[in-house]
Amino acid sequence: MTISGLRALGWAAMAAGLLHAGPASAETVLNVVMQAPLRTLDPHLSTAQIVRTHGFMVFDTLLGMDADYKPQPQMADYQVSDDGLTYTFTLRDGLTWHDGSPVAAEDCVASLKRWAENDPAGRKMMEYVASIETTSDKVLVLTLARPFGHVLDLLAKPSPVPPFMMPKRLAETPSGEQVAEMVGSGPFKFVAEEYRPGDQAVYVRNEDYQPRPEPASWTAGGKVVNVDKVVWKAMPDMQTSINALQSGDVDLIEQVTIDLLPLLQMNDEVEYGVINPLGSQVTGRFNHRLPPFDDAEIRRAAMYALDQEQLMQTAIGDPEYYTLCASDYGCEVPLASDAGSEYLAGSAEERMAKAQEILKAAGYDGTPVLMMQPTDLTILSTQPIVAAERLREAGFAVEVASMDWATLQSRKNGWQPVAEGGWNMLFTYWGVTGIWNPLVHALLDGSGSDNAWSGWPVSPEIEALREQYLVATDLDEQKRIAAEIQQIAYDQGFYYNAGEFQSVAAWRDGITELQPGPITLFWGVKKPE
Amino acid sequence: MLYYLLRRLLMAVPVMFLIALIVFMLLRLTPGDPAQAIAGDQASPEQIAAIRDSLGLDAPLATQFTTWIGNMLRGDFGHSLISQRPVLEMIGQRIGPTLALATVAMVLTVVISLPLGVVAARRHGGLVDRLVMSLSVLGFSVPIFVIGYVLIGIFAVHLKWFPVQGYRPLAEGFWPFLHRIFLPGLALSLIYIALVSRMTRAAMLEVLREDYIRTARAKGLSERVILFRHALRNAAIPILTVVGTGFAMMISGVVVTETVFNVPGLGRLVVDAVLARDYPLIQAIILLTAGTYVVINLLIDISYALTDPRIRYQ
Numbered sequence: 001m002t003i004s005g006l007r008a009l010g011w012a013a014m015a016a017g018l019l020h021a022g023p024a025s026a027e028t029v030l031n032v033v034m035q036a037p038l039r040t041l042d043p044h045l046s047t048a049q050i051v052r053t054h055g056f057m058v059f060d061t062l063l064g065m066d067a068d069y070k071p072q073p074q075m076a077d078y079q080v081s082d083d084g085l086t087y088t089f090t091l092r093d094g095l096t097w098h099d100g101s102p103v104a105a106e107d108c109v110a111s112l113k114r115w116a117e118n119d120p121a122g123r124k125m126m127e128y129v130a131s132i133e134t135t136s137d138k139v140l141v142l143t144l145a146r147p148f149g150h151v152l153d154l155l156a157k158p159s160p161v162p163p164f165m166m167p168k169r170l171a172e173t174p175s176g177e178q179v180a181e182m183v184g185s186g187p188f189k190f191v192a193e194e195y196r197p198g199d200q201a202v203y204v205r206n207e208d209y210q211p212r213p214e215p216a217s218w219t220a221g222g223k224v225v226n227v228d229k230v231v232w233k234a235m236p237d238m239q240t241s242i243n244a245l246q247s248g249d250v251d252l253i254e255q256v257t258i259d260l261l262p263l264l265q266m267n268d269e270v271e272y273g274v275i276n277p278l279g280s281q282v283t284g285r286f287n288h289r290l291p292p293f294d295d296a297e298i299r300r301a302a303m304y305a306l307d308q309e310q311l312m313q314t315a316i317g318d319p320e321y322y323t324l325c326a327s328d329y330g331c332e333v334p335l336a337s338d339a340g341s342e343y344l345a346g347s348a349e350e351r352m353a354k355a356q357e358i359l360k361a362a363g364y365d366g367t368p369v370l371m372m373q374p375t376d377l378t379i380l381s382t383q384p385i386v387a388a389e390r391l392r393e394a395g396f397a398v399e400v401a402s403m404d405w406a407t408l409q410s411r412k413n414g415w416q417p418v419a420e421g422g423w424n425m426l427f428t429y430w431g432v433t434g435i436w437n438p439l440v441h442a443l444l445d446g447s448g449s450d451n452a453w454s455g456w457p458v459s460p461e462i463e464a465l466r467e468q469y470l471v472a473t474d475l476d477e478q479k480r481i482a483a484e485i486q487q488i489a490y491d492q493g494f495y496y497n498a499g500e501f502q503s504v505a506a507w508r509d510g511i512t513e514l515q516p517g518p519i520t521l522f523w524g525v526k527k528p529e
Numbered sequence: 530m531l532y533y534l535l536r537r538l539l540m541a542v543p544v545m546f547l548i549a550l551i552v553f554m555l556l557r558l559t560p561g562d563p564a565q566a567i568a569g570d571q572a573s574p575e576q577i578a579a580i581r582d583s584l585g586l587d588a589p590l591a592t593q594f595t596t597w598i599g600n601m602l603r604g605d606f607g608h609s610l611i612s613q614r615p616v617l618e619m620i621g622q623r624i625g626p627t628l629a630l631a632t633v634a635m636v637l638t639v640v641i642s643l644p645l646g647v648v649a650a651r652r653h654g655g656l657v658d659r660l661v662m663s664l665s666v667l668g669f670s671v672p673i674f675v676i677g678y679v680l681i682g683i684f685a686v687h688l689k690w691f692p693v694q695g696y697r698p699l700a701e702g703f704w705p706f707l708h709r710i711f712l713p714g715l716a717l718s719l720i721y722i723a724l725v726s727r728m729t730r731a732a733m734l735e736v737l738r739e740d741y742i743r744t745a746r747a748k749g750l751s752e753r754v755i756l757f758r759h760a761l762r763n764a765a766i767p768i769l770t771v772v773g774t775g776f777a778m779m780i781s782g783v784v785v786t787e788t789v790f791n792v793p794g795l796g797r798l799v800v801d802a803v804l805a806r807d808y809p810l811i812q813a814i815i816l817l818t819a820g821t822y823v824v825i826n827l828l829i830d831i832s833y834a835l836t837d838p839r840i841r842y843q
Binding site for chain 2: 037039040041042045046047048049051118120160174175176177178180196197198199200233235236237239240243244246247249376403404405406407409410411413421428430434442450451452453
């Protein structure tokens with residue numbers, strides 16, 4: 001092709017671009033690349049982060065959690081009886097479902113029951129509940145049979161699974177089935193016609209939504225929507241997302257991989273930073289039911305052998321975006337504790353020497369450790385390699401089994417011998433909102449129950465402490481119990497806390513008032529017309 | 530010819546059944562659980578079991594297979610396990626971009642590669658021939674995602690002639706459609722341009738040695754008529770085969786191009802379905818792809834008869 005031919009092609013291409021630009025529209029559309037594709041919509045049934053964020057777009061909660069970790073009224077104001085056993089929730093005026101019908105107290109009762117069926121912490125709460133009843137269209141009363149100190153915290157929790165409210169007809173969907181419609185009362189309406197599972201989800205402002213008068217704070221306060229439409233796009237390739245952000249095709253990327261940040265540093269029209277201050281904790285889970293990790297001393301040896309900094313360096317790289325701390329509940333939350341920090345203290349070499357000593361004293365017989373490695377999840381693909389090397393140096397025989405994330409997820413649920421498809425260790429990560437206290441932290445379940453999250457540790461001491469925590473209402477008391485649980489979890493090698501990382505978002509420079517929060521929030525955000 | 534067509538279509542039935550059986554069994558033997566994909570990785574085994582139960586995944590495999598086949602024969606391809614949407618609706622949403630991409634790539638392939646192959650054969654051993662062959666080696670060797678990024682870097686980021694990503698359906702207008710689809714189409718076509726131009730050159734070289742070409746030259750026919758009317762038509766059989774199977778391969782193999790250019794097509798849908806172990810969706814897409822291959826092969830065979838009078842089907 002000649003130079004003039006190329007030039008003609010360029011003019012034609014630009015002309016095509018101009019032609020398709022169409023007339024200017026006053027509609028403000030926020031185009032966002034989310035961290036994962038949205039494939040399923042039921043926010044009670046799924047623990048996935050993307051589904052929870054979708055849930056907060058469409059649905060609302062009785063209470064919200066503010067930036068001080070305090071439950072605040074959202075759909076309902078509440079009163080607690082002097083004996084702490086009766087909670088009365090009064091729905092505020094003007095609440096309607098997206099189909100136009102008014103929100104009634106009986107909808108909320110049905111929603112709470114459905115939520116509790118699907119959320120382990122909610123199920124635990126229901127063991128203490130005598131009844132949840134309506135006394136009028138606007139009032140529901142939750143009565144406890146015995147003291148339980150976390151009703152308000154659970155109803156306000158932003159972590160999987162939040163107690164979203166939905167119409168009774170949807171909340172009565174049989175157990176295990178997904179709800180058939182996305183009808184909530186939240187600040188955005190879901191546009192079912194434009195939904196392409198795994199590729200695109202579209203939300204429009206709910207014109208009937210009446211925000212609370214208080215300023216927005218996390219999931220509490222006034223959810224004032226300043227854009228007409230939010231379009232979530234899934235882009236499996238991060239380079240494509242960055243190209244799209246730089247060219248203005250998208251306004252916000254929810255999570256940018258750290259190693260591509262230098263590309264954004266060179267662009268004056270793009271900003272980036274941490275919106276969710278809590279981050280996520282990487283966890284190395286031992287299978288307590290299979291040798292060699294059925295022995296607490298051998299687990300302790302592994303705890304000393306592993307190294308937070310090496311694991312974070314390999315996965316994240318830039319120390320600005322990760323934090324090393326001992327706290328199993330997150331580094332910056334009210335219950336944060338340094339109990340068990342002796343397992344992380346000293347240099348990596350000193351801890352390795354200790355690991356070798358403990359392993360030898362424990363009489364490790366050379367049983368190989370099968371470490372599962374997900375190859376298709378960037379954030380978790382490196383830890384098994386680094387961990388395996390450290391464990392080998394300590395004296396373990398380690399085999400790294402590479403597989404895709406779906407296979408790993410399925411395999412982790414079984415405890416058959418390794419030769420029959422079992423496993424010894426895996427790495428995963430948890431948003432801090434999902435682990436910030438002993439009630440919701442699935443990895444601190446010491447019941448050993450088949451229905452506990454994979455790993456199945458058994459610790460009557462921890463279970464007794466967790467029972468104490470359930471009735472504790474005083475924060476200092478809660479902190480003391482949480483710290484004791486954490487110390488025992490370290491001593492018994494429940495899991496290895498591999499450090500905390502922050503997600504970095506990137507946005508066009510015209511986008512303002514992005515709301516800090518435990519999840520990505522779309523109310524408050526402004527985009528110039 | 531009609532009898533031949535009917536026979537070929539009947540032969541496709543057992544082929545499709547075997548493919549259905551193999552795909553069904555392979556998916557069930559693959560580790561992974563759609564219920565886990567719905568529940569998320571923090572779900573408890575109890576939650577996952579409840580979802581499995583509601584999806585009917587605990588039913589015997591034979592029952593699941595016969596139910597699936599029976600429903601398909603009635604035109605019901607089922608619902609996605611993950612999104613609960615009808616599988617055909619989901620495929621319908623995503624097949625347009627893939628077909629558009631494959632068609633644009635194929636048009637570019639034919640328009641560019643045939644003249645290149647003919648000219649290379651005509652100038653056999655010369656500079657043009659060497660240049661075409663060198664470029665075709667490059668086209669074969671460079672992965673599509675590299676080609677994609679290079680094209681985006683030059684034409685979208687630097688020159689700003691094209692958008693960096695995305696897709697607009699033809700219904701929104703021809704120019705918006707072409708503006709978005711041209712770069713991905715070009716990226717996808719390069720390997721096929723390399724393949725078809727080499728194939729055209731080889732076939733043409735063989736034909737140009739034939740006696741009837743010498744006779745045509747002796748008759749004083751122009752070189753253009755000799756090349757395009759006599760030689761190219763006689764060299765068409767292998768070229769048609771490559772172009773036809775290439776189109777089918779484009780439809781089933783566009784995933785990288787779709788990913789790099791963020792085109793919401795069938796390739797990305799199937800990868801997503803595989804990652805989530807969405808059995809009905811994967812099964813339907815693979816059957817659709819297999820059906821496409823069967824139909825395209827049939828069309829190629831018919832085109833043989835149309836281009837070569839010596840070929841007659843009984």
